[in-house]
Amino acid sequence: MAEKKSTRRRGKALEDAVLSTVWAQLNKVGYEKLTISDIATLAGTNKNTLYRHWPTKAVMVISAFSKYGPEIEFEQPDTGNLRDDLFGLFAYFQNALKTLTTGMLEGVLLDRLHDITLDRVTASLGERSEDNRFAKIMLTILNHAADRGEVDMANINSSLIGLPLVLLASEILTKGGLSDDAVDQLVTQILLPVYLNSTHQH
Missing domain, CATH: 1.10.10.60 (Homeodomain-like)
Structure with missing residues (x-):
């Protein structure tokens, strides 16, 4: 047999x-x-x-x-100034979030916020790529800003590079989404002052 x-x-x-x-x-x-x-x-x-x-x-x-999941178009922001580059980055986040149910993404973040890098979560929102995709995007944005004299990379550490992701996660967890008003506040009241201040540190 x-x-x-x-x-x-x-x-x-x-x-x-x-x-x-x-x-x-x-x-x-x-x-x-x-x-x-x-x-x-x-x-x-x-x-x-x-x-x-x-x-x-x-x-x-x-x-x-x-x-x-659906692919999400992403074009590296390069507008000529840091403010608009950051708005471009968050416009991508908003577009990415539209492809997900809030419950799904919120659940993933709640489950893994303490023991998985947020890079892993956001990497899944776009192109199939390695975990450090977001860090590369932010480094490109900040390096362009440094070339224009807007920031001093010597004073930009990994925590500051990852700050937009932390703010994104906070918005999703506390408000369930990312509104235009929230983006405006995050960019103009938090991120822009923090990054521009790097040129004044000694």
């Missing part, structure tokens, strides 16, 4: 089955009602296998969105 072939999925086949299931369920029931047990059952695997590849639901959702 011929030995029965194993139907257990591995590698890319497992990843494709799981993430496609996650994406379908996410759109069907939303982030809060999405469970690891349901994903395991629907994808034909078990929870232990899922946890070996994706340690939390949030990581799984981020991976699914990176694979199946």
Whole structure:
């Protein structure tokens, strides 16, 4: 008698089955009602296998969105001044957020805010790319500003580079979105003064 072939999925086949299931369920029931047990059952695997590849639901959702979510057009802001470059960056964030249900993104942030870099979350909003995509975007914006004499990169540390992401997360968690008024306040009252002040530090 011929030995029965194993139907257990591995590698890319497992990843494709799981993430496609996650994406379908996410759109069907939303982030809060999405469970690891349901994903395991629907994808034909078990929870232990899922946890070996994706340690939390949030990581799984981020991976699914990176694979199946819509691409979002992004053009590096280079307007000739830091203020408008920052407005351009937040316009991208606003466009990206429109592709997500608030509940999904808010759930991911709440679940992972303390133990995952916000880069991982926002990287999934745009092009398929490495985790430090946002840092590269901000460095380009700030380097352009430095070339114009608006900022002093010697006084710009990693915390300041990541500040727009921190502010973005705060807006989503506390207000559920990113309004035009909020963008105006974040850019003109917080980010611009902080970055411009770098030229006055000794």
